[in-house]
Amino acid sequence: MHTLFGNTPRYCNRVPRVLLLSAVLLFIVTSVRGQDDGAPDPESDVVSIAHQKQAIASAPLPLSAMPEGTGKEIFKRACAPCHVGGSGMEIEATYLDRKEWTAIINQMVEFGAPLKKEEIPVMVDYLRGNFTIGFRADGLNRGRVLYPVPLPEGEAKQLIQRNCTVCHGLGNILSRNFDRKDWDEVVHGMVAWAHGQWDAPTTAEMHEKMPVLIDYLATNFKGEGRPAGVVVPGSVEATFKEWDFPIGGSRPHDTIYSPRTGFTWTTQVFAQALARFDPETEKFKEYPVDPDVDPYTLAEDKEGKIFFTEHEGGVISKLDPATGNVKEYPLPDRGLVVHDIAIDPKGIVWFAVSEPRLPLHPDGSKIGRLDPSTGEIRLSDTPTRFSSPYGLVINSKGIPWFTERGMNKLGSVNPDTMEIKEYVLPNPKIGTRRLTTTPDDVVWYSDYMRGYLGSFDPKTGKFKEWPSPSGPRSLPYGITHVGNIIWYSESESAPNMLVRFDPQTEKFQSWPIKTGYGIKHIFAQPDGNLWVTRLRGNGLTYVEIKKQ
Numbered sequence: 229m230h231t232l233f234g235n236t237p238r239y240c241n242r243v244p245r246v247l248l249l250s251a252v253l254l255f256i257v258t259s260v261r262g263q264d265d266g267a268p269d270p271e272s273d274v275v276s277i278a279h280q281k282q283a284i285a286s287a288p289l290p291l292s293a294m295p296e297g298t299g300k301e302i303f304k305r306a307c308a309p310c311h312v313g314g315s316g317m318e319i320e321a322t323y324l325d326r327k328e329w330t331a332i333i334n335q336m337v338e339f340g341a342p343l344k345k346e347e348i349p350v351m352v353d354y355l356r357g358n359f360t361i362g363f364r365a366d367g368l369n370r371g372r373v374l375y376p377v378p379l380p381e382g383e384a385k386q387l388i389q390r391n392c393t394v395c396h397g398l399g400n401i402l403s404r405n406f407d408r409k410d411w412d413e414v415v416h417g418m419v420a421w422a423h424g425q426w427d428a429p430t431t432a433e434m435h436e437k438m439p440v441l442i443d444y445l446a447t448n449f450k451g452e453g454r455p456a457g458v459v460v461p462g463s464v465e466a467t468f469k470e471w472d473f474p475i476g477g478s479r480p481h482d483t484i485y486s487p488r489t490g491f492t493w494t495t496q497v498f499a500q501a502l503a504r505f506d507p508e509t510e511k512f513k514e515y516p517v518d519p520d521v522d523p524y525t526l527a528e529d530k531e532g533k534i535f536f537t538e539h540e541g542g543v544i545s546k547l548d549p550a551t552g553n554v555k556e557y558p559l560p561d562r563g564l565v566v567h568d569i570a571i572d573p574k575g576i577v578w579f580a581v582s583e584p585r586l587p588l589h590p591d592g593s594k595i596g597r598l599d600p601s602t603g604e605i606r607l608s609d610t611p612t613r614f615s616s617p618y619g620l621v622i623n624s625k626g627i628p629w630f631t632e633r634g635m636n637k638l639g640s641v642n643p644d645t646m647e648i649k650e651y652v653l654p655n656p657k658i659g660t661r662r663l664t665t666t667p668d669d670v671v672w673y674s675d676y677m678r679g680y681l682g683s684f685d686p687k688t689g690k691f692k693e694w695p696s697p698s699g700p701r702s703l704p705y706g707i708t709h710v711g712n713i714i715w716y717s718e719s720e721s722a723p724n725m726l727v728r729f730d731p732q733t734e735k736f737q738s739w740p741i742k743t744g745y746g747i748k749h750i751f752a753q754p755d756g757n758l759w760v761t762r763l764r765g766n767g768l769t770y771v772e773i774k775k776q
Contacts, residue, residue, distance in 0.1 A: 299354020306343045307336070307351075326393075329355055357389030384444030387437055391430060392418075401445065405701065407453030408446035415442050417764060420477050454745070457721035458697040462737030464728060465774035470743055472767045474512050475499040480761040482525045482749040483768065486532065492751075492759050493534055494768060495523040502526070502534060502547060505768060515552055517545065525749075527571045529600070535577055537566040544569070544579060544598050544605075557598055559605060565592065568620035568662070570628065572643065575600065578628045580617035581607065593617060595630060595641050595648060608646040610639060615650075619662035623669045631660035631673055638663070638671060638684060651684060654691045658682070662749075664709045666731075672714050674704035681716065681729055697736050698725055706750040708758070710773075715758060717747035726750075726760065726771065743767055 294300050329352045337343050343351065358379075379385045388401075406414065419434050434441075473480060478499035485492050492505045502515040502523060517523055518541070526536040534547040542562035546555045559566070559581075569579045581594040593615045594607045610617060616634030623629055628641040636653040638660070653660070659677025666672065671684045675693070679700035682693045696702050696718055703720035704727075712732070718725040723740045724747045741747065746763040753759070758771040 295354075295358040297354050297358065299351050299358075302343065302347050302351055303354070306341050306347075326352055326356060353389065356393040380444075380448045382444050382448070384437070384441045387434070387441055388444075391434060401449050404449070405451030405453070406445075406449070407451060408442070410451075410453055411445040411449075412442050413764075415445070417477065454720050454722040455699050455701045457702075457718065457723050457725040457740050458699070458738065459725075459740060460697050460727075460736045460738045462728070462735065464737055466726075466739055467772045467774075468739070468741070469770045469772070470762070470767050471505070471510065471512075471769075472765075473499075473503060475501070475503075475514065476766060478503070478766055479763055480766065480768065481523075481763060482751075483759050483761045484526055484528055484751050485753045485759055486528050487754055488528075488532055492768065493526055493528070494761055495526055495536060497522045497524065497539070502536065504549065507770065515547060515549070517547075517554055521545075524567060525569045527569050527577070529571055529575060529577075535569060535571065535600075537569050537579060539567070540565055542566065544577060546600065557600075557603060557605060559596070560607070564594075566596075567618050568630070570620050570622045572622045572626045572628070574626070576643070578620060578622065578641070580620045580630050582616045582618060582633065593634070595620075595628065595639070595646070597643075597646065606646055608641065608648055610648055611650050612637060615639075619660070619673070621663055621665055623665040623671075624667060625669065629663060629665060629671055631663050633660065636660075638673065640686070651686075653682070653684075654693070661705050662707050664707050664714070666709050666712045666714075668712065670731075672707060672709065674707045674716050676703050676705060676719075679704060679718075681714065681727075683731070694729070694734065694736075697727060697738050705748050706760070708750045708752045710752050710756040710758075715750055715752065717741075717750060717760070719745065719747050721745075724762075726758075739771075741769060743769075 294303070330348065333343065333348050333351055337348070379388065404410070415438055419438055473496065475496065478496035478501070480503070481495045481497050483492055483494040490507065492507070494503045494505065496503055499514070500517055500519050500521055500523070502517065504513045504515065505511070518538070521538040521541050521543075523536045524539040526534055528534055532549065534549065536545055536547065538545060542559040542564040544557040544559070544566065546557070547553075548555075565582045567580045567582050569577060571577050577598040577600060579596045579598070581592060581596055593610045593613060595610065595617055596605060596607045598605050610632065612632065612635050614634050615632040615637065617630045617639065618633040620628055620630040626643055628643065630639050630641075632639060632650070636656050636658040638651045638653065640649050640651075641647070655678070657678055658675050658680075660673045661676040663671055663673040669686065671686065673682050673684070675682050679696045679698070679702045680693045681696055681704060682691060684691050696704050698718045698721040701720060702718035702725070705717050705719035707714065707716035709715065714729040714731065716727050716729070718727060722745065723742055724745045725738045726741055727736060727738045729736055741760065741762065743762055743765040745765065747760055748763055749761050751759045756773050756775075758773070760769040760771060762769055
């Protein structure tokens with residue numbers, strides 16, 4: 229093994245090379261050549277292509293160019309002899325939190341890396357505070373690589389590295405096109421949510437330093453701001469009613485309506501709970517789940533049980549509303565990242581497994597099925613590596629369809645054989661999020677990256693696309709249908725917009741959703757009225773559509 233410091237240390241030779249190459253500490257990136265074939269998600273810790281090109285040179289990063297800090301010297305002494313070659317080192321990786329970084333470094337210590345116990349948290353802080361994740365083209369696959377993000381000097385730099393990176397990678401800063409008003413809203417929202425998460429001194433410091441942090445972000449990472457929401461007039465009348473969740477900053481993600489009970493159910497990511505709402509009494513009831521769980525998506529079975537995904541827990545769970553008991557169905561790897569969930573007419577629970585979390589959890593990009601009657605779980609890999617399945621629905625024939633967030637493709641699954649078929653979308657820059665299928669089994673999807681609404685007819689193999697009213701930066705996201713009418717959200721416009729599209733006339737109509745933004749999910753009742761979660765507004769919205 230070639231190193232910068234002469235012969236390879238003995239402890240390096242004791243570690244299988246494949247394990248070393250899989251470890252996240254191989255993080256000196258070589259190049260961004262070929263990245264123009266797609267773009268990542270600003271919500272994740274992946275920065276935009278334009279920012280990546282500004283942040284990374286096409287030549288390998290030399291060790292001397294690593295960000296300054298105590299961790300740099302520790303890395304040079306304890307890590308670089310194995311993990312940095314003379315021309316730098318390229319890796320594939322995904323977002324890692326502090327817990328996972330700590331596990332990786334402890335693993336390296338077990339292999340013989342000369343790190344003292346008190347140096348481990350210093351290294352974790354250094355890696356989390358100076359590096360982020362970007363995409364790398366790998367043929368048709370988009371791997372991910374770590375590279376440094378040089379934060380400008382200033383008082384807020386330490387606040388970000390010490391407090392914000394507990395949850396967020398630095399790519400969240402680079403990927404946003406926020407103006408001062410947007411940064412003000414984000415910082416206030418994060419500090420309000422973290423009030424119960426940080427210790428008292430940290431909470432007090434962040435409250436005191438909010439103006440400093442906002443000024444730092446607005447000065448050094450100034451963008452155009454969120455695009456204005458465009459109101460498209462039309463003949464359909466809609467009225468909106470809004471409620472706030474009792475738990476502040478709960479980050480409501482997905483919602484469903486139960487025709488059998490008349491209740492709505494919502495996942496609350498930051499509150500680690502499911503919330504039931506009774507529209508008659510306008511009262512909420514919280515159902516706490518495991519405090520280490522971030523509930524994301526949910527579905528109701530024929531018996532009224534609520535299945536939900538634990539985003540990063542590698543578990544499908546079932547809540548019995550009558551007792552409050554939760555039954556877990558663990559996946560083979562508890563590190564799998566699970567997103568959308570849907571239940572077919574036979575009661576089989578289908579779910580999307582998105583990107584892997586290397587190196588502790590190398591698996592990812594799968595579609596899974598759970599048979600609740602037996603507990604059997606089956607998983608099938610997508611043909612394309614790093615495809616990152618995301619949205620998932622069941623069509624009228626019981627066939628699961630899904631989007632691939634990491635690729636410009638859709639997919640379908642044979643429910644009997646678990647064979648997956650992929651369909652290449654017409655533009656390589658398409659970045660889908662969620663999808664819906666109309667009664668004629670046409671697949672409709674939100675093109676988050678380009679600001680489009682798209683459709684695919686499996687019978688003819690034809691695609692059609694329409695630009696969303698609020699433009700390319702409106703980030704279409706949540707989507708559903710009422711009959712053949714499509715409803716979806718523009719999740720980044722100011723304000724967020726609820727958009728209606730009639731495929732027969734190819735006409736749009738849109739309404740502003742006044743409170744909050746970042747709308748990721750819309751659910752249609754059987755009568756055609758809608759429920760919408762306001763993720764950053766911490767609320768629930770009911771939309772009544774006047775019948776024509």
